[in-house]
Amino acid sequence: MKVTITDIAIAAGVAKSTVSKVLNDSPKISQETKQKVREIMKQMNYTPSSIATGLARQSSSNIGLLIDMSKSSEFLNQFFYNIIGGIESVIGSLKYELTIANVEHNHPDGHFLHRLVRSKKVDGLIANTSVLTEELCTRLNHLEFPYVSLGEVAASGCWVDFDNEAGGRMLTRHLLEEGYSAVAFIGGYEGDPLFIRRLEGCRQVLGQAGKPLRKEWIINGEAEEAFGYQAAKQLLLSETPPDSVICMSNFAAYGVLLAARELGVKVPTQLGIATFDDYPLSRYTSPPLTSLNLDTFHLGVSAGKLLMERIGGKNEALQKLLLAPELLPRESSCRHSRT
Amino acid sequence: MKVTITDIAIAAGVAKSTVSKVLNDSPKISQETKQKVREIMKQMNYTPSSIATGLARQSSSNIGLLIDMSKSSEFLNQFFYNIIGGIESVIGSLKYELTIANVEHNHPDGHFLHRLVRSKKVDGLIANTSVLTEELCTRLNHLEFPYVSLGEVAASGCWVDFDNEAGGRMLTRHLLEEGYSAVAFIGGYEGDPLFIRRLEGCRQVLGQAGKPLRKEWIINGEAEEAFGYQAAKQLLLSETPPDSVICMSNFAAYGVLLAARELGVKVPTQLGIATFDDYPLSRYTSPPLTSLNLDTFHLGVSAGKLLMERIGGKNEALQKLLLAPELLPRESSCRHSRT
DNA sequence: TTGTAAGCGTTATCAC
DNA sequence: GTGATAACGCTTACAA
Numbered sequence: 141m142k143v144t145i146t147d148i149a150i151a152a153g154v155a156k157s158t159v160s161k162v163l164n165d166s167p168k169i170s171q172e173t174k175q176k177v178r179e180i181m182k183q184m185n186y187t188p189s190s191i192a193t194g195l196a197r198q199s200s201s202n203i204g205l206l207i208d209m210s211k212s213s214e215f216l217n218q219f220f221y222n223i224i225g226g227i228e229s230v231i232g233s234l235k236y237e238l239t240i241a242n243v244e245h246n247h248p249d250g251h252f253l254h255r256l257v258r259s260k261k262v263d264g265l266i267a268n269t270s271v272l273t274e275e276l277c278t279r280l281n282h283l284e285f286p287y288v289s290l291g292e293v294a295a296s297g298c299w300v301d302f303d304n305e306a307g308g309r310m311l312t313r314h315l316l317e318e319g320y321s322a323v324a325f326i327g328g329y330e331g332d333p334l335f336i337r338r339l340e341g342c343r344q345v346l347g348q349a350g351k352p353l354r355k356e357w358i359i360n361g362e363a364e365e366a367f368g369y370q371a372a373k374q375l376l377l378s379e380t381p382p383d384s385v386i387c388m389s390n391f392a393a394y395g396v397l398l399a400a401r402e403l404g405v406k407v408p409t410q411l412g413i414a415t416f417d418d419y420p421l422s423r424y425t426s427p428p429l430t431s432l433n434l435d436t437f438h439l440g441v442s443a444g445k446l447l448m449e450r451i452g453g454k455n456e457a458l459q460k461l462l463l464a465p466e467l468l469p470r471e472s473s474c475r476h477s478r479t
Numbered sequence: 480m481k482v483t484i485t486d487i488a489i490a491a492g493v494a495k496s497t498v499s500k501v502l503n504d505s506p507k508i509s510q511e512t513k514q515k516v517r518e519i520m521k522q523m524n525y526t527p528s529s530i531a532t533g534l535a536r537q538s539s540s541n542i543g544l545l546i547d548m549s550k551s552s553e554f555l556n557q558f559f560y561n562i563i564g565g566i567e568s569v570i571g572s573l574k575y576e577l578t579i580a581n582v583e584h585n586h587p588d589g590h591f592l593h594r595l596v597r598s599k600k601v602d603g604l605i606a607n608t609s610v611l612t613e614e615l616c617t618r619l620n621h622l623e624f625p626y627v628s629l630g631e632v633a634a635s636g637c638w639v640d641f642d643n644e645a646g647g648r649m650l651t652r653h654l655l656e657e658g659y660s661a662v663a664f665i666g667g668y669e670g671d672p673l674f675i676r677r678l679e680g681c682r683q684v685l686g687q688a689g690k691p692l693r694k695e696w697i698i699n700g701e702a703e704e705a706f707g708y709q710a711a712k713q714l715l716l717s718e719t720p721p722d723s724v725i726c727m728s729n730f731a732a733y734g735v736l737l738a739a740r741e742l743g744v745k746v747p748t749q750l751g752i753a754t755f756d757d758y759p760l761s762r763y764t765s766p767p768l769t770s771l772n773l774d775t776f777h778l779g780v781s782a783g784k785l786l787m788e789r790i791g792g793k794n795e796a797l798q799k800l801l802l803a804p805e806l807l808p809r810e811s812s813c814r815h816s817r818t
Numbered sequence: 819t820t821g822t823a824a825g826c827g828t829t830a831t832c833a834c
Numbered sequence: 835g836t837g838a839t840a841a842c843g844c845t846t847a848c849a850a
Binding site for chain 2: 187188189192198216220238239241254259260394420
């Protein structure tokens, strides 16, 4: 039923190795032979077995994308499709396939290390920081196994990330340009690098403008609707309410919007709102939210490229990459009419 | 550097075949031998090569999920993460991995047929109807290759889908119960099975209630914001405006909301709105949208199970599966206060 | 240029 | 219970 390289060899009256060379378009095979063999392959409807090829070549032509579905990491969840698309667009044309693996299954420790890495199911790995702990990075480094992290990673790892500091600057600068001066920051946990970077950007711009960020205007917490709502109420009802807020997520910003509506605080006149992420709500709230768009497809592309370079042996390839975000000004923070 | 089954055999002083049997926990190996060999494997940090195993077993332990990124099929795009999670949760515990392949790359014809199927990169396939054309189904059938379609498929294929007809009924019944009686239907194209099913459900309930659906209240088109907006305006400004509308998507419903706001039509008092899909906007619009939630994780689970059964040889396994949607009543269609 | 033969790392079929 | 040995389907020196 199934036709193998041997069948082709026999049918064409040549040796297996010759067929193999034709398969790989070796320059040391005559055109005539190539023609003939290819003809036969077509006739017999032959497709080489990727597994056998893999064994012989010691490569799976697969790269793995690790996710942890147990932590509903909003980030991946939302942008998954785009990231995958980005990765696929670069590895696909290199004849690689993308394998998605859920780390949750991998019981104790780094079980995926066995299941995927050591068993050679994949030739390289992409994962976001929530799964790629520092310890794992060092272990992968030790195995000399190629990987790229989605998100900045401390160790001597290779990563791509968005420039969160620049993002903080962009959002803050925008608010100042729109005439706001008392900027609050809502969402994120103190230890979280994402929070730290973003806030730092914010702090820089405010500092330069001579309007230092006040401690009581930084509210830490899970960047969800309920939290945003609470945080906004707290801020707006305080003795020194800010006139604008930067949110760590769409959902937190939505919560702020609800609180403002409830308290009769007009957006954007009395309160300006700007948020990280453009997806999924920014366009659809009332008023629509000024937001920072992250090109996640591009993130996937970058991660894919980096990884393929490493697999290709360029170990000296670029190690770290920061992608610029894009500001999308919308009604929630624009007091001046825009042309 | 790398340790193979042979190394283990030598170190343990047994034959390769014995090690292999230990690996597969064969009952015909003594406990002592097993202990000993396993001990050695641990010491030498051995992990079997999945590729070699694959070659010997003639299986890749991979199942493929086909997507077509060129068509921004909203469905997959939005629910991708959940579907993948669902599939993974069933195949993962069976030691299978999930391979994502973008069909777009696959130049002419069904190139993925070679790249994935014939080359044995995957043992089975899951794809939604937009890529699994009827022709492809018959070809896969002919190859006796296991696959499951996400979405109803005409041919003698195996598929899982949501019960769209029931969905149409649920939404319509809800509107009637809330006291609406003139129901319009917005979005979807005439030939689209999704549209046909959903409208049919709607028609059934209206028919039973003696309030037949009027032709001029069915507006066909791409279920996007702009279209929903236009359609709603057209309906609301007509001589016989409906008092409620069912939308094919969140985005279309959002457009309707905008139109109503602009025309000063109160929702839900003067116009009831209910929509298919709960994600991503329903909860966050003002007012929040009554919607039909589709458990896409479960869809993935079902597809995975079905596929694994077929791979397992149960060719007589269940062929078609309809999943029930869930109604989430919200403010956009609830005139009566709810307890 | 083409052919021969030895891998690649498992599993599977028999003997013993 | 355990051990040779032949697959599995392709690549790759090394010969010819």
